[in-house]
Amino acid sequence: MREIILAGNWKMNKLVSETKSFFGELSPLVKDCKNTVVICAPYTALAAAVDCVTNANVFIGAENAHWEKSGAFTGEIAADMLAEIGIKYVIIGHSERRQYFGETNETVAKRTKAVLNAGLKAIVCVGETLAQREKNVTESVLNEQITLGFNGITAEEMKNVVIAYEPVWAIGTGLTATAMQAQTAISFIRQQIKNIYGEAVAENISILYGGSMNEKNAAELLSMPDIDGGLIGGASLVAGKFAAICNADNK
Ligand code: PGA
Numbered sequence: 001m002r003e004i005i006l007a008g009n010w011k012m013n014k015l016v017s018e019t020k021s022f023f024g025e026l027s028p029l030v031k032d033c034k035n036t037v038v039i040c041a042p043y044t045a046l047a048a049a050v051d052c053v054t055n056a057n058v059f060i061g062a063e064n065a066h067w068e069k070s071g072a073f074t075g076e077i078a079a080d081m082l083a084e085i086g087i088k089y090v091i092i093g094h095s096e097r098r099q100y101f102g103e104t105n106e107t108v109a110k111r112t113k114a115v116l117n118a119g120l121k122a123i124v125c126v127g128e129t130l131a132q133r134e135k136n137v138t139e140s141v142l143n144e145q146i147t148l149g150f151n152g153i154t155a156e157e158m159k160n161v162v163i164a165y166e167p168v169w170a171i172g173t174g175l176t177a178t179a180m181q182a183q184t185a186i187s188f189i190r191q192q193i194k195n196i197y198g199e200a201v202a203e204n205i206s207i208l209y210g211g212s213m214n215e216k217n218a219a220e221l222l223s224m225p226d227i228d229g230g231l232i233g234g235a236s237l238v239a240g241k242f243a244a245i246c247n248a249d250n251k
Contacts, residue, residue: 003206004222005162005229006246007038007061007123008236009091010045019045022239023052029243031055035229037246038089039236040123043077050086061089061123064097067110079118090115091123091231093149095168105148112161113152121160123231124149125210126189130169139188146192155197163207164231165189170211172233176221182209183224190226215244222250 014022019041030037040061041049049060066076082090092115093108108124115122126145128138142165153161165186170177177185186207194202209221210231221227229250236242 002204002228004035004250005038005206005208006035006242007040007089007091007162007164007208007229007231008242009040009063009094009210009231009233010042010236011063011096011233012042013237014041014045016045016048019048020052022237023049025239026243027052027054027058029239030058030246033057033243033246035246035250038123040089040091046082046087047085059088060086061091062087063091063094065090065092065111065115065118065120067107067114069114079114079120083118083120087120089121089123089162091125091164093145094125095127095166095171099168105145106151108145108149109151109153112150113157116153116157116160121162123162123164123208125164125166125231127166127168127171127211133167133169138185142185142189143192146189147196150196155201158193158197158201158205161205163189163193163205164210165207166210166231172212174212176212176214176217177209179217179220179224179227182221183226186224186226213245215241215248218245218248219250222248225251 037058038061062082065079092111097103112122128141206228208229208231213230213232214235
């Protein structure tokens with residue numbers, strides 16, 4: 001049985017005051033949830049979020065980390081800085097970082113390594129754009145993102161990696177991939193992981209779906225055999241909606 005992870009991605013949303021009231025609402029709603037619940041928050045909200053966690057199944061994540069341990073990198077945050085304040089997960093290679101901030105598969109590999117070296121778990125995002133899907137190159141795009149994005153990561157280290165399949169055309173658009181489209185892509189990703197790291201790593205790694213997941217479509221997506229949770233943007237900003245996703249039926 002793979003770990004089922006529901007991870008919220010707040011992106012550039014929520015003040016400290018809003019973070020506190022969010023957790024005040026969320027905590028009682030997910031206290032009996034048997035899945036792993038993660039909230040990835042902006043840097044300024046992280047310490048407050050860590051203080052707000054009262055449930056053993058809830059963890060706080062960041063949305064990025066630099067690959068160096070320290071140094072002259074104005075505006076960046078190192079993985080050790082996140083570990084020190086109680087962060088457990090870091091999103092790496094989100095499509096918004098790839099699209100707006102020059103993130104590449106090469107920098108994804110470096111950031112992932114740094115996150116793992118700091119003893120944290122990496123949620124590594126992959127996914128094709130609409131143009132790529134329409135050109136029928138989804139599989140080669142995913143394959144390249146995986147091959148280059150995990151370059152230098154060992155099978156042992158992959159135990160602390162979670163993959164999020166997020167088709168770019170489904171993010172924030174209200175256009176969800178159908179459960180079958182998501183299942184097909186995620187099973188392809190698992191096969192690629194098997195080719196590189198072998199059966200045991202592929203069978204144990206949690207692969208999430210992300211892209212307009214909400215309280216209405218979560219149960220169907222999570223019923224698919226290869227979908228081990230979700231990375232949830234918009235719907236994670238509202239405690240009641242996010243809790244409904246965390247508590248949705250899954251296999
Ligand atoms: P969305 O975002 O749920 O708002 O589509 C998902 C994500 O970007 O991780």
